[in-house]
Amino acid sequence: MDSITVLMTSPMSDYLEKQLKDRFNLVKLWAYSPKTDFFKHNSHSIRAVVGNTKIGADAELIDSLPELEIVSSYSVGLDKIDLRKCQEKGIRVTNTPDVLTDDVADVAMGLMLAVTRRVCECDRFVRRGLWPKGDFRLTNKFSGMQVGIVGLGRIGSAIAKRAEAFGCPISYYSRSEKPETNYKYFSNIIDLAVNCQILVVACALTEETHHIVNREVIDALGPEGILINIGRGSHVDEPELVSALLEGRLGGAGLDVYENEPEVPEQLFGLENVVLMPHVGSDTVETTDAMADLVIKNLEAHFLKKPLLTPVV
Numbered sequence: 001m002d003s004i005t006v007l008m009t010s011p012m013s014d015y016l017e018k019q020l021k022d023r024f025n026l027v028k029l030w031a032y033s034p035k036t037d038f039f040k041h042n043s044h045s046i047r048a049v050v051g052n053t054k055i056g057a058d059a060e061l062i063d064s065l066p067e068l069e070i071v072s073s074y075s076v077g078l079d080k081i082d083l084r085k086c087q088e089k090g091i092r093v094t095n096t097p098d099v100l101t102d103d104v105a106d107v108a109m110g111l112m113l114a115v116t117r118r119v120c121e122c123d124r125f126v127r128r129g130l131w132p133k134g135d136f137r138l139t140n141k142f143s144g145m146q147v148g149i150v151g152l153g154r155i156g157s158a159i160a161k162r163a164e165a166f167g168c169p170i171s172y173y174s175r176s177e178k179p180e181t182n183y184k185y186f187s188n189i190i191d192l193a194v195n196c197q198i199l200v201v202a203c204a205l206t207e208e209t210h211h212i213v214n215r216e217v218i219d220a221l222g223p224e225g226i227l228i229n230i231g232r233g234s235h236v237d238e239p240e241l242v243s244a245l246l247e248g249r250l251g252g253a254g255l256d257v258y259e260n261e262p263e264v265p266e267q268l269f270g271l272e273n274v275v276l277m278p279h280v281g282s283d284t285v286e287t288t289d290a291m292a293d294l295v296i297k298n299l300e301a302h303f304l305k306k307p308l309l310t311p312v313v
């Protein structure tokens, strides 16, 4: 397949890059500056795009690649791909579901424990040599806390299963009730926020879920409530989140994602009730290799005219 040109939109994993290079004619978008040079030399040869959570395939990129057949995303989230345009143009789209579910759910649990038990603050306390001057203050018990999940898909369900093992009553909000679970369903996110202590955002980012956590939801969660976001930054109205935390209208937050990554609102840096991670939910050696393998298998299947493993479009 080395006559097939594949475009990688940004650096992802060395392993993926090597696997792509071994099989295809690999072109790296970030190697070209200015980008016009790239389009001048390559636009008519590219048949596949490998994008990720930073740069996917927007309308402009898709329109500039007349021979594009497939977008194989190195992510489960599809918010950086213009799916409608792909559909219109008959361009196939794949993503990397399932292989990253455990890691992302593990990070959600880590954030819940870190915020309630103040793990990062405790670590800073010890490193600063403060312990000999007095014990750390009391924290809050996580086991048994009411956990509300926004989006009970693969990742939301994996979080629910883990939190259940901590004795946490689980409730959820999603577009429709899931008859296969006994978790309490709320058809309205405000009601979910009123009825839980920790609200976890685990749904896909779409036009409908953009800023699904707004001021009303944050106020419903309240000054004792905790927000965990392992979805996308734009699920949350970030300035509202920041002001709620600064004003004490929200009890705490554990965030792996932000509205303008890699920018993180600096006002959060001084808050001890906030735990910040740099969008690393699926970033383990094991999982990133599995994601890369899935990207490759989807591309190979497409060019061998076999069924795609994880088709979206």
Ligand SMILES: O=CC(=O)O
Pocket: 053, 074, 075, 076, 077, 078, 100, 281, 282
């Ligand atoms: O955020 C990670 C992903 O969408 O895979």
